[in-house]
Amino acid sequence: MLHRLKKLHGMTLGAIDGEIGKVKDVYFDDVSWGVRYLIVETGGWLSGRKVLISPRSIRRVDWEKETIQVALTQQQVKDSPDVDTDQPVSRQEEAEFYAYYGYPVYWGGGYLWGPYPILADDAVAGTATAELAIRDQYKIENADHHLRSASEVTGYQVHAREEHIGHVEEFLVDDAAWALRYMVVDTTKWRVGRHVVVRPQWITKVEWAESVVELGIDRAAVEASPEYDPAIVMSRDYEIRLHEHYQRSTYWDGE
Numbered sequence: 001m002l003h004r005l006k007k008l009h010g011m012t013l014g015a016i017d018g019e020i021g022k023v024k025d026v027y028f029d030d031v032s033w034g035v036r037y038l039i040v041e042t043g044g045w046l047s048g049r050k051v052l053i054s055p056r057s058i059r060r061v062d063w064e065k066e067t068i069q070v071a072l073t074q075q076q077v078k079d080s081p082d083v084d085t086d087q088p089v090s091r092q093e094e095a096e097f098y099a100y101y102g103y104p105v106y107w108g109g110g111y112l113w114g115p116y117p118i119l120a121d122d123a124v125a126g127t128a129t130a131e132l133a134i135r136d137q138y139k140i141e142n143a144d145h146h147l148r149s150a151s152e153v154t155g156y157q158v159h160a161r162e163e164h165i166g167h168v169e170e171f172l173v174d175d176a177a178w179a180l181r182y183m184v185v186d187t188t189k190w191r192v193g194r195h196v197v198v199r200p201q202w203i204t205k206v207e208w209a210e211s212v213v214e215l216g217i218d219r220a221a222v223e224a225s226p227e228y229d230p231a232i233v234m235s236r237d238y239e240i241r242l243h244e245h246y247q248r249s250t251y252w253d254g255e
Contacts, residue, residue, distance in 0.1 A: 002181055002234050005150055005171040011066045013040050015074045028180055029146040033200040034112045035178040039085050050085045051077055055178040056103050089147050118177040156211045158185050160219040165190055197228045
C-alpha cells in the first residue's frame, strides 16, 4: 500500500526488547528511489545518538498507531556502526553497516533490492555470505554518493520542460517494496489548491546544488493530469489513469 512518507516522521521504532527511538528522516538513493535507511533518534538510552535502520529489519508498520516493529534487539542497535547522519554516508560506511547486520547489499543485482524487486524473507543471507558479497561488490562498485535525505529534497523547485510548476511537497512510499513510488508536487502558486503526482523515474535531471527537479514532461500535460487529493488513499484505478495519461508503463508491470 502507498502511504505519505511524512507520516513516518515521529513514528516510534520498537526493538524485540524495548523502544529504540523516533524516526527523524529517511535516506533514499537517487538511482532506484528506494528507501535505504530510516534515521532514528534514540533519545536518552543512547545519549541522543542517531542510528540507521534498514527496511530489511522491519517486520510490521502500524500506520494508525504510528509504530514500527523491527527484528532487532536494543543491544544490536547499540553495537551497530556509528554513522554520522549529519554528514554524507559513504559506500564504505554502508558496507560496514551491511556486514554488521549480515544483510545482502542492495547495490548489486539489478533490482530494487539487489537480486530482488521487493524485500523477501529468503533474501536475507548469513553474515559470512553477506560479508563476502559486500567486499566483492564494494571493490567493483566504489560508487558515487547517491543517498539523499527526503527532508532535504522536500521544497525543491519542480520544472516541466524548464517551466516552473511548483515544488516538492512530499513522497508516497510503497511499504512492501520500500520504494518511493511518487513525488507529490504542490502547484498552488500556479494552480490554486492543486496537487499532482509524478513518478521519480520521469525525472530527467536533478540539480542538487540548485535544488531543482527537472521533469521530462510538458507543462500542459501536467496541467491536464488527474488531480491528486492528499486526503484520499491513492487507488490502483487512479494509478492506472495517471500512467495512461502520461503514456507510461506502470511500475507493477515492470516488476
